[in-house]
Amino acid sequence: MEKRTIVETGPGIAAGLRDLPRHLNLKTAGAGLVAAIFGCSGPALIVIGGARNGGLTDGQTVAWLFAIYFLGGLISIFLALRYKQPITGAYSIPGAALVAGSLAAFSFNEAIGAFIMAGAIVFLLGVSGLIGRVMRWLPMPIVMAMIAGALIRFATGAVSAVGSAPIIAGAAIVAFFVSMRVTKTVPPVLSAFVVGLLAAFAMGSVGGGSADIAFVMPEFTAPAFTLDAFLAISVPLALLVIGAENAQATGVLMAEGYRPPINMMTIVSGIGGVAAGLLGGHNANIAGPMTAICSSEQAGENTEGRYAATVVNGILFGTFGLVAGAAVPVVMSLPGALIGTVAGLAMIGVLLAAFQNAFGKSLGNQTGAFVALAVAMSKLSLLGISAPFWALVAGVAVSFIVDRKALLDSERKSLATS
Template sequence: MGKIFSDMSVSALVAGFVAVLIGFASSVVIVFQAAQSAGADSNVIVSWIMALGLGMGGTCFFLSLWYRAPVITAWSTPGAALLVTSLGSITYAEVIGVFVFAGVLTLLTGLSGLFDKVMRLVPLPIACAMLAGVLFKFGLSIFDSMMSDTFLVGVMLMTYLVSKRFVPRYSVLFVLLAGVSLVLARSEESFLAVIPLTLGHFVWVWPEWNLSALIGVGLPLYIVTMTSQNIPGVAVMRSNGYHTPVSPLISWTGFTSIVLAPLGGFAFNLAAITAAICSGDECHKDPKRRYIAGLSAGVFYVLAGLAGVSVVALFSVFPTTMITALAGIALLGTIGMNLKSAMIDDVNREAALVTFLVTVSGVSFVGIASAFWGILFGVICLLISKIKHK
């Protein structure tokens, strides 16, 4: 405990909070839609949010503490989007069976060590290019948001530029404070007036098995989570110098998915966007002390899960322009660092550029997201270039 307290810093604690804020606010609506598509009522939806919060909180906290690295987990946003359109007429108990099945596949992938072996074959410039492509749209979102709310986003961006010059470790904190202050100043009613101060409760449903649902929904849920979430998540860790064993992390997310699936924890995975916030220089200049951001995110995720309805209502108060601008500004340094790492090597530059462009394009073949295809195309280009030089 003494070591943890000595390693604490305001910037790392804020990074954890911002990660949770962005993680919840950016995609919680998709989770609501997924739950409604599964036939969930309001009580079951709250159970989903609580299970997801506790699952992410527990894995963030204990994995970060064990490995002394910022291990950030998240729910599968692409997985939730898949559920919105794919569940059809299957019963809610069969939906739970789909969640358990996808979790079992993830656990087996981790225990087999296959995912770790595959990731070791991906050169760092290719991984950095893919990550830059994943994050690129968040950088663009700053200026898209500025078109909708010029004053709010303009003040946040200017706050970042000035604070980055004088107090770089706390720049994201000042941006957050500036955004919240402006939103409060413009609001005509108190936050407490629109936020119910109530706690939700868990709803446990035993899984039932439908073979067509397992193959038609469970298998795609597993694939999209591995390719769209876990691959970028590993790239974040590697690009920031963390060589934490991947297989145990994948195993724990799969195990957590299995345990919490009956409560609505549909899929857990390594985070990419929020992990980048907790792994960069803005979190802390010393990489060995950034694990505090993982502990911080874990605590805030648990609080968000326990608060249930109250926290979701709180996040809904903040305008979308503020959330998207905050995410983009917090990731500017990470985008720049990964672009530099991807393009600095003449030998790998063309392959990295192809990776970046394919990832940014958002192409999707056979339901697999562009992050996977970016890496695949980049590796193929790299192999061809090496043959050409012989």
């Protein structure tokens, strides 16, 4: 039996840097750009809106944005180069919504202390190796069904955008499939973005962003540690990072044929959570949807080179964090229909792989996989934890009841490879 270390080894940063130039091309750069635009647009509004509702100053808001975007970019660059996998860093979007709501009951000082404690929880779970063992034990069909259910909203969002902005969304969709048919050089998702953006300009739909933060220096806030904030913010936020973002990213990478370093992803997410808290942000961790974009076939046919998309994304993300106060209004001027359409189109390959790996005829745990799909597609939220986590719990529970043999077979296979 091969001895497994807690912190997974990889090719190393030197190897990642050495091979990076030959993997940088239009497809990897295009996927990295699309992922960055996705992460720097709508999700930023959640943070800005939460900061405004919580009475934060512009300096505190910019510090929050700097923490999560700059550190998220560093996570992308570090993990992509070390493991030569498209492991993309950002922050938890549901976590931002959770924090936005909690600011009505807690001071920002208490919230900062809770952010740091949440990062510490994630770090301890990572160094224990527990998360890695759990993720390797989970039956693949259930994990893949969770991924399909969690990401299907991006595909349906692209369809919904046709109703709200038919010319912009329609132009992007047509460009995507025509580009897929006529050329292998230009990534279809980049064609969709360019054509959609031209249509948006023609329609006069670019401009008028809702964010109006001027460029100001970040204002850092001293943490205050309280038990109430720990229970109300730290524990749910830590579970969101592990059970939603990291679990999604892990499943996506597995679906694309990678062997993700689960323990290191958890450890880095914990360190990112503590560091982001010290800088004034709610967490910096592995991003599920952005990892899906950078690891998809839109980043090129060569899976070994897709990590270059994450490096491009990391550079753009980190730069956005450095100039957040001035950059947010520019990105917010892009129409939401365009961003939603392009993000949905970028998910097609990931969703196809997830469905195939969840419901193939030769696979077991089919009932549990269907339950995981249904729960992940829902808007379920219990104990402050969103649907993807409960999808895994429900899928395993149902498999244990109705298909215990297939579940035990998955466990034996996991032990055999540990």
